[in-house]
Amino acid sequence: GATSSTSKCVILSKSSQPGHDVDYLYGQVSIDKPFVDWSGNCGNLSTGAGAFALHAGLVDPARIPEDGICEVRIWQANIGKTIIAHVPVSGGQVQETGDFELDGVTFPAAEIVLEFLDPSDDGEDGGAMFPTGNLVDDLEVPGVGTFKATMINAGIPTVFVNAEEIGYRGTELREEINGDPQQLARFERIRVAGALRMGLIKTPEEAATRQHTPKIAFVAPPRDYRTASGKLVAAGDIDLLVRALSMGKLHHAMMGTAAVAIGTAAAIPGTLVNLAAGGGERSAVRFGHPSGTLRVGAEASQANGEWTVTKAIMSRSARILMEGWVRVPGDAF
Numbered sequence: 001g002a003t004s005s006t007s008k009c010v011i012l013s014k015s016s017q018p019g020h021d022v023d024y025l026y027g028q029v030s031i032d033k034p035f036v037d038w039s040g041n042c043g044n045l046s047t048g049a050g051a052f053a054l055h056a057g058l059v060d061p062a063r064i065p066e067d068g069i070c071e072v073r074i075w076q077a078n079i080g081k082t083i084i085a086h087v088p089v090s091g092g093q094v095q096e097t098g099d100f101e102l103d104g105v106t107f108p109a110a111e112i113v114l115e116f117l118d119p120s121d122d123g124e125d126g127g128a129m130f131p132t133g134n135l136v137d138d139l140e141v142p143g144v145g146t147f148k149a150t151m152i153n154a155g156i157p158t159v160f161v162n163a164e165e166i167g168y169r170g171t172e173l174r175e176e177i178n179g180d181p182q183q184l185a186r187f188e189r190i191r192v193a194g195a196l197r198m199g200l201i202k203t204p205e206e207a208a209t210r211q212h213t214p215k216i217a218f219v220a221p222p223r224d225y226r227t228a229s230g231k232l233v234a235a236g237d238i239d240l241l242v243r244a245l246s247m248g249k250l251h252h253a254m255m256g257t258a259a260v261a262i263g264t265a266a267a268i269p270g271t272l273v274n275l276a277a278g279g280g281e282r283s284a285v286r287f288g289h290p291s292g293t294l295r296v297g298a299e300a301s302q303a304n305g306e307w308t309v310t311k312a313i314m315s316r317s318a319r320i321l322m323e324g325w326v327r328v329p330g331d332a333f
Contacts, residue, residue: 002031003031003249003252004028004031004246004247004248004249004251005044005246005251005252005253005255007028007029007030007031007247008026008027008028008029008042008045009026009027009029009036010024010025010026010027010045010048010049010052011024011025011027012024012025012049012052012053012056012058013058014058015073015075016075017075019073020073020074020075020082021053021058021059021060021063021072021073021074022049022053022058022059022072022073022074022075023075023077024045024046024049024074024075024076024077024083025038025077025078026038026040026041026042026045026076026078028040028042028211028212028247030211030247031247033208035209037209037210037211037212037213038078039078039200039210039212039213040078040079040156040157040212040213040257041076041078041079041081041155041156041257042255042256042257043114043155043255043256043257043258043259043260043314043316044255044256044316044318046074046076046083046085046114046116046256046257046316047085047112047114047256047316047317047318048318049072049074049083049085050072050074050083050085050086050087050112050114050318051072051085051087051094051096051112051318051319051320052318052320053072053074053085054070054072054087054089054093054094055093055094055320059072064089064092065089065092066089066091066092067089067090067091068088068089069086069087069088069089070086070087070089071084071085071086071087072084072085072086072087081116081117081118081119082117082118083114083115083116083117084114084115084117085112085113085114086112086113086114086115087112088110088111088112095110096109096110096317096318096319096320097109097110098110098111098317100315100317102294102315102316102317103227103253103289103291103292103293103294104252104253104254104289104290104291104292105317109317109318109319110317111315111317112315112316112317112318113313113314113315114256114313114314114315114316115311115312115313116155116260116311116312116313117310117311118308118309118310118311119154119155119260119264119298119309119311119312120152120153120154120264120307120308120309128153128306129152129153129154129264129307129308129309130150130151130152130153130307131151131153131157131197131198131199132151132197132198135150135268135270135271136148136149136150136270136271136272137149137150137151137197139151139159139161139190139193139194139197140193141189141190141193142189142193143189144186144189144190144193147161147162147165147166147190148161148162148165148272149161149194149272150265150271150272150273151194151197151198151214152261152264152265152271153198154260154261154264154265154309154312155256155257155258155259155260155261155263155264155312156213156214156215156255156257156258156260156261157195157198157200157213157214157215157261158214158215158216158217158244158258158261158262158265159190159191159194159195159198159214159215159216159217160217160218160219160261160265160271160272160273161190161216161217161218161219161272162218162219162220162272162276163218163219163220163241163243164220166186166190166218168218168220168243169220169223169241170218170219170220170221170223170240170241170242170243170288171220171223171225171241171288172243172250172290173227173228173250173290174228174249174250174251174252174290177243177245177249177250178249178250184245184248184249187216187245187248188207188216188248190216191207191214191215191216191245192204192207194214194216195207195210195213195214198214200213200214211247211248212246212247215244215245215246215255215257215258215261216244216245217242217243217244217245217258217261217262218242218243218244219240219241219242219272219273219276220240220241220276221240221241221276221277221278222235222236222238222239222240222241222288223235223241225241225288227290227291227292228252228290228291229291231292233288233292233293237286237293238286238287238288238293239266239277239278239282239285239286239287240266240273240276240277240278240285240287240288241276241287241288241289242254242262242273242287242288242289243289243290244258244289246258250290251289251290252290252291253289253290253291253292253294254287254289254291254294256314256316259294259296259314260296260298260312260314262285262287262296263284263285263296263297263298263312263313263314264298264300264309264312266282266285266287266298267281267282267283267285267298267299267300267309268300268307269281273285281300283297283298283299283300284296284297284298285297294314295314296312296313296314297312297313297314298311298312298313299311299312
């Protein structure tokens with residue numbers, strides 16, 4: 001694909017983990033460089049993994065209802081996490097059609113609810129939910145400046161900054177940022193500085209081969225804006241505005257894993273995401289993105305001064321577009 005949201009791959013197999021149906025390994029394929037980034041997960045393809053696991057016969061038939069919802073237990077191998085995909089089933093097969101509408105997706109479809117269990121718990125990258133130990137840090141970016149930042153590891157490592165502090169309103173669309181190479185370079189410098197502070201890389205040079213993580217996003221309090229399709233989103237219909245970059249470009253909507261990070265950060269009083277949404281404790285948030293709005297929930301609690309999140313929940317859809325065979329010579333490996 002020519003964009004970060006269409007340049008992906010998934011390797012799926014029956015699970016080697018107790019209590020799981022499938023092992024799911026995700027690769028973000030670079031658009032302009034010859035490498036695959038295996039450092040994180042993809043929320044959209046977590047949905048696809050659940051549906052395809054049923055289609056490919058990787059789930060015990062005894063666990064699949066004739067009609068209803070099948071809970072597909074997914075082991076996310078990149079980050080060592082459990083995801084539960086609640087996949088609708090009709091006549092023993094995955095139901096793909098329905099009336100669930102997701103802004104940024106052209107057609108309605110059947111709703112698949114995803115549960116990300118312990119999304120902030122230590123994974124293969126290690127580190128706490130807030131790797132710096134703070135809800136908000138002063139992030140010094142060489143050659144750019146110093147910004148307030150919330151750096152969180154939940155769903156996917158993400159660096160959040162305030163839109164106003166970097167000269168934006170939070171209502172920007174893709175062309176306003178993606179058409180400005182200088183601004184994209186500035187975002188990349190902020191992302192690299194965040195990756196260093198989060199301990200994800202040891203040198204700035206490593207960021208070139210770790211484009212998928214961390215994500216960089218900016219937040220703002222709600223205000224009226226128009227989506228990429230011209231639809232009006234009223235300030236009263238959302239809790240905050242969020243724009244996020246993926247693989248060096250502003251995303252056309254919102255990455256699923258970044259939505260988990262948004263929901264998690266919004267649930268914890270004092271983060272930049274929480275403050276943009278008005279502060280206080282909350283179990284769900286609806287945010288505005290370039291294509292519309294999205295609601296995501298998170299269950300957060302504090303014990304002994306440490307915040308933990310047991311679950312993040314959101315809805316997506318998935319359907320098979322095409323299938324075929326790739327013929328690889330036997331001596332290629």
